[in-house]
Amino acid sequence: MAVEYTLHINGRDYVTSENKSILRYLRDDLHLTSVKDGCSEGACGTCTIIVDNRAVKSCVLTTKLAQGHDIVTIEGLTEREQEAFVYAFGAAGAVQCGFCIPGMVMAGAALCRRTPDPTDLEISQAIKGNVCRCTGYKRILVGIKRAAAILRGDE
Ligand code: FES
Ligand code: FES
Incomplete structure (x- = not known):
């Protein structure tokens, strides 16, 4: 019998028989x-x-290893999270070419889910694996801090 992997992505279940990187999936x-x-x-x-x-x-995550986990992409963020990050990144001037931004938003959103009032150091650590060739990171840090404030209801 063929192996099947069930993946929970953005609130829905998907089944695949391919074991490959979840990025490609x-x-x-x-x-x-x-x-x-x-x-x-x-x-x-x-x-x-x-x-x-x-x-x-x-x-670096495979469909096989992603089974049983709750997976979220930008499309699966809550409307509130999406609006907070769009506004905060825009206000901070954090978006230049934009290529790194989805990854930065997801790193920031994951941080905000676990740490609603992150310090600058915590934000820097959260995005340390994310490369931006345009901004120098400061504006992205400001954007994440502001998004966190909006999500907390402080703005
Ligand atoms: S595409 Fe995954 S870290 Fe670069
Ligand atoms: S805005 Fe261009 S890579 Fe980050």
Whole structure:
């Protein structure tokens, strides 16, 4: 009998018989193209998703190992999370070319889910695996801090 892997993604269950990187599954099979492929080898963070409320690089996670976990992409963030990050990143001028931004948002959103009032150090640590070639990171840090404040109801 063929092996099947059941994956819980953005609140729905999907079944696949292929054991491959969840990044390729999300992009190629589910067409969730917010998940970017910057390097395919765990070095850039553009492919970051949330797994059980933690940021994970999807290129290094397989469909087999992702079974039984709660997987969220940008598309599966709550409306409130999406609005907070769109507003906060825009206000901070954090988006330049934009390629790194989905990964940065997911790293920031995972942090905010676990740590609603993160320090600058905690934000820096949360995005340390995410490469941005444009901004110098400061604006992204400000954006995540502001998104956290909005999500807490402080703004
Ligand atoms: S595409 Fe996954 S870390 Fe670069
Ligand atoms: S905004 Fe261009 S890579 Fe980050």
